[in-house]
Amino acid sequence: MxxxxxxxxxxxxxxxxxxxxxxxxxxxxxxxxxxxxxxxxxxxxxxxxxxxxxxxxxxxxxxxxxxxxxxxxxxxxxxxxxxxxxxxxxxxxxxxxxxxxxxxLRPAKLYPALAGKCPLRAETVADGFDLLMVRELTGGIYFGDRGRRDGKYGPEAYDTEAYSVMEIERIAHVAFAAAQKRRGKVISVDKANVLETSRLWRETVHRVAEQYPDVTVRDMLVDNAAMQLVRWPGQFDVIVTTNMFGDILSDEASQITGSIGLLxxxxxxxxxxxxxxxxxxxxxxxxxxxxxxxxxxxxxxxxxxxxxxxxxxxxxxxxxxxxxxxxxxxxxxxxxxxxxxxxxxxxxxxxxxxxx
Ligand SMILES: NC(=O)c1ccc[n+]([C@@H]2O[C@H](COP(=O)([O-])OP(=O)(O)OC[C@H]3O[C@@H](n4cnc5c(N)ncnc54)[C@H](O)[C@@H]3O)[C@@H](O)[C@H]2O)c1
The missing domain is CATH 3.40.718.10 (Isopropylmalate Dehydrogenase)
Known part of the structure; x- marks a missing residue:
């Protein structure tokens, strides 16, 4: 070809x-x-x-x-x-x-030969890790309405997060299809205890999940996900998340592999x-x-x-x-x-x- x-x-x-x-x-x-x-x-x-x-x-x-x-x-x-x-x-x-x-898509894994370069303690990564971050790239707060205005306390700035069902569905399909070719586990990261967009995200991801009975899905709040990545990265297979959460978490995941030059x-x-x-x-x-x-x-x-x-x-x-x-x-x-x-x-x- x-x-x-x-x-x-x-x-x-x-x-x-x-x-x-x-x-x-x-x-x-x-x-x-x-x-x-x-x-x-x-x-x-x-x-x-x-x-x-x-x-x-x-x-x-x-x-x-x-x-x-x-x-x-x-x-x-x-x-x-x-x-x-x-x-x-x-x-x-x-x-x-x-x-x-x-x-x-950003895969991050620990090469056994480079385990000594991982900044986490040896026992934290004793079982290694091999995860795939699936980040939505063209929606969310980076593309929402923004501006400056007069607010309650004087001049203020605002950025808005919006996600449509279509945008969530299509990224969820990517994540579930990727998990089918890996270890069959998706963790969906959101902030559904606070954000309405996250509640729609969660609902939609679970609806899409019904089409992938061979894949398990679990929700995780973004603050917990940030902690879990350094506490036990081996628990993750596929992570699916929004543009901004993915931006932050994928940099965190990259750092625990040992060098940015590998990813x-x-x-x-x-x-x-x-x-x-x-x-x-x-x-x-x-x-x-x-x-x-x-x-x-x-x-x-x-x-x-x-x-x-x-x-x-x-x-x-x-x-x-x-x-x-x-x-x-x-x-x-x-x-x-x-x-x-x-x-x-x-x-x-x-x-x-x-x-x-
Ligand atoms: N996608 C992109 O094109 C992209 C992404 C990030 C930053 N940038 C731009 O790159 C420029 C430098 O940014 P920065 O210094 O914040 O980030 P950087 O990733 O370029 O460098 C950060 C550190 O990592 C090292 N490093 C990076 N890649 C390496 C490799 N392949 N091998 C060995 N060491 C490596 C660098 O020497 C540096 O010490 C800026 O202009 C920034 O805007 C571009």
């Missing part, structure tokens, strides 16, 4: 880590007889420098014409003083909305096209030094194989190669222990290619 992949390398370490993931996809393509065609587009700070805007129309057109999009990261100090609507990060919101991506993500809509990217930013502090960890972007490529192209065996192959490299002691600087020799980004890519 042939697949067209749009590359949006972005800024900072973006180009280094995307090049690593491309090398891995090419290797997997050769092994399993697929052709991946890559075409690069500008977004973020590099697009501002070249065209004056963070998301040029040709990038949107190129991504819409592709089978899927692999993104590095955007932003950096050079563009920090620009005003909100022309900042590099606008490119991310623009791409998500133009591609109609309402689901964000991939997928943003999906109704079709098969998705936007795949590491969860980290452009890491300007290490850009160009060869110290970037390419694993998050390589695993984002594996998620693309699985979720957009239906190539589960090929995705497994990439994930196993990463596991093997880590088990064999390959370490970039972010995950190196005292006395470990740190590999460069390119050396880590080579180590993974050798294990495919």
């Amino acid at each position: 042939e697949y067209n992949i749009a590359l949006v390398k972005g800024d900072g370490i973006g180009p280094e880590v995307v090049d690593g993931a491309v090398a891995v996809l090419e290797e997997v393509g050769e092994k399993y007889g697929h052709t991946f065609r890559f075409k690069s587009y500008l977004a973020g700070g590099c697009a501002i420098d070249a065209t004056g805007v963070p998301l040029p129309p040709e990038t949107v057109e190129g991504c819409l014409a592709s089978d899927s999009v692999l993104l590095g990261a955007v932003g950096g100090p050079k563009w920090d003083t620009l005003s909100g609507d022309v900042r590099p990060e606008r490119a991310l919101l623009g791409l998500r909305s133009k591609l109609g991506l309402y689901t964000n 991939p993500s997928a943003s999906l809509g109704d079709g098969t096209r998705g936007l795949y990217e590491p969860i980290h930013g452009s890491a300007p502090d290490i850009a160009g030094t060869g110290r970037a960890d390419p694993i998050a972007t390589i695993l984002s490529g594996a998620m693309m194989l699985r979720y957009s192209f239906g190539l589960g065996t090929e995705a497994d192959c990439v994930e196993k190669a990463v596991d093997k490299a880590l088990n064999d002691g390959c370490r970039t600087a972010d995950i190196a222990g005292p006395g470990d020799e740190a590999l460069s980004c390119g050396q880590m890519v080579r180590a993974i290619l050798d294990r495919i």
Whole structure:
């Protein structure tokens, strides 16, 4: 099969880590007889420098014409003083909305070989953890009415959270379908003791659950979920939650894995096209030094194989190669222990290619 992949390398370490993931996809393509065609587009700070805007129309057109999009990261100090609507990060919101991506999937797991890097106590993660955060991406308070007005105590600001049944249903279906392919457990996170949107969320999730009798569903209040993630992360399989709760909890989940350089993500809509990217930013502090960890972007490529192209065996192959490299002691600087020799980004890519 042939697949067209749009590359949006972005800024900072973006180009280094995307090049690593491309090398891995090419290797997997050769092994399993697929052709991946890559075409690069500008977004973020590099697009501002070249065209004056963070998301040029040709990038949107190129991504819409592709089978899927692999993104590095955007932003950096050079563009920090620009005003909100022309900042590099606008490119991310623009791409998500133009591609109609309402689901964000963020897996977070503890690699046994890196258990020592986990900031939690050894007994807390004795049984490891392997969870999938399913976050609603285009609704809720980040997209509701907002403004300033005169209030009871003088000037005030407000943001509104709104969720429709349709928005909750479609994200719930994603979570239940994902759980069917995992350990069959969904925990739905809300704040139903306070928020009306959460009560609708809870009702709707349970109604959708009736269509998935092989999956168990449990509700958890968001404050409790924040605590449970550091108390016993092994209890979670799939977590489904709103845009804002997911934003916060997924960063918390990422921190307990040991390094932000390991975590991939997928943003999906109704079709098969998705936007795949590491969860980290452009890491300007290490850009160009060869110290970037390419694993998050390589695993984002594996998620693309699985979720957009239906190539589960090929995705497994990439994930196993990463596991093997880590088990064999390959370490970039972010995950190196005292006395470990740190590999460069390119050396880590080579180590993974050798294990495919
Ligand atoms: N999706 C995105 O494109 C995205 C996400 C977050 C931040 N950003 C942007 O990135 C820039 C830097 O943001 P930040 O410093 O807050 O977050 P960051 O994720 O770029 O970096 C945080 C820390 O983690 C380290 N780090 C990140 N990725 C790494 C990797 N692959 N390997 C090794 N170490 C890694 C960095 O060196 C840094 O010390 C900002 O302009 C921010 O707006 C972009």
